[in-house]
Amino acid sequence: MKILEDLALEYVNEVDYIICNSDVDVSRFPRNKIIGNVDTDFINNKYKLFKLLHKNFLLPDTYKLTDIEEAGEIVANFPDKQFIVKPVYGSGGMGITWYNENLSIDGDFILQEFINGDSVSSSFLSYPNHDIEMITTSDQIIGSKRLGGADFKYCGNVTPYIKPSDKIVNISAKISMMCKLVGSNGVDFILNNNNVYVIEVNPRIQGTFELVERSFKMNLAEAHINSCNDVHVDIPSVQQFSVKLIPYCLNKGYYDLSNIPFVHDISKQDYMFKKGEPLATIITSDRILENAMSRSEQVQKLVYNSKK
Structure with missing residues (x-):
């Protein structure tokens, strides 16, 4: 990613806007060029996000730890639950694995309750007042053995999700307001029966970017810029x-x-x-x-x- 950032910096004075995606070091670019969310550490840090949202939404039990033995003590208190281990920062499912007592981890990590269910992600536009225009929900393909995606690796999406939920729309709208989001954003959920668990917030262009453009025949980069500039975007009907x-x-x-x-x-x-x-x-x-x-x-x- 640093190589791409270095290349982008060569053109930074020739462009009107910079749109950042996941894993980009936003601090390397001029703030006045970035269009979208800039101060997102409280979202990208998985434990800070949990602390922000857990009183208002359903989230998996989440702990920030430094000792795998302490993780074992927590797991032992919940014999009916499964747990996973995550890095504090990260995307694409990289570094996420099932908890086991033999894991060797240096530094801070996240111990999180595993929730079984459908993995889906919302895609919406947020305006400067943080109201949203919902675009769609997509099915997420996570940890597919057929695709060689061990554990919890991101393996793709299907857009749109065929079972839309009003709860997802309502939660996405509330999170946009709480996190003061602008532009193209998304939220990752697990749907477990009638329960909707918030897993992560993506304050940026998401992995469903190309799919949204193809399914809705829309220019999502243009829509992102317009919504950041408080220009209303009409969402087309889904085409495919x-x-x-x-x-x-x-x-x-x-x-x-x-x-x-x-x-x-x-x-x-x-x-x-x-x-x-x-x-x-x-x-x-x-x-x-x-x-x-x-x-x-x-x-x-x-x-x-x-x-x-």
């Missing part, structure tokens, strides 16, 4: 389903992805992928969900079969 898959390398080696359709984020052919690294991004769309899913799965097979 979009599917994003991120296949991870199952066995280290070289892959020739150059002639496979619907594949993006392609590395050079002389790059040797290590096991567990993302190979590429697959994006498909269709008015019928089953067709979009089937096509993405066919492309996934081509990606894995392209190993030299």
Whole structure:
């Protein structure tokens, strides 16, 4: 990411706006150029976010710790619950794993109750008064073994989620107000029966960016800029389903992805992928969900079969 930041800094005086995504060090860029949320440490820090939201919304039990033995004492007090361990900062599910007493962790970490259910994310525009215009909800693909996504790695999305919830809209609106959000934002949820758990807040362009644009035939970057500038955005009706898959390398080696359709984020052919690294991004769309899913799965097979 630092390499991309360095490249971006070369053009910083030639652009009107800077739109930051996840893992970007916002402090490296001029504040007057950034359009969107800037002071987001209280959101990106998973424990600070828990402290901010847990009295108003349903969240998993969350603890900030430095000692794995202390984590074991907490886990022992809740024999009917499962727990996961997270870094205090992070995105994409990286570094998240199941708790076990043999884990070796340096520094602070998060011990969090595991909630089983559907993983979904909202996507909305926030205006300067922090009111929102809801765009959609997407199904999240997390830890897919078929895609090589061990544990809780982010493996893609399906947009839109076919079972929309008024609770998600209401909670997203309240969180936008509490966190004083502007621009394109999202919230990650777990839907467990009738319970809606808040997992994370994404104060930036999300991983569903391309899917929202394809499904709604809209320019989300333009919508982000307009909403930040308090220019009302009309959300188009959904036109089609979009599917994003991120296949991870199952066995280290070289892959020739150059002639496979619907594949993006392609590395050079002389790059040797290590096991567990993302190979590429697959994006498909269709008015019928089953067709979009089937096509993405066919492309996934081509990606894995392209190993030299």
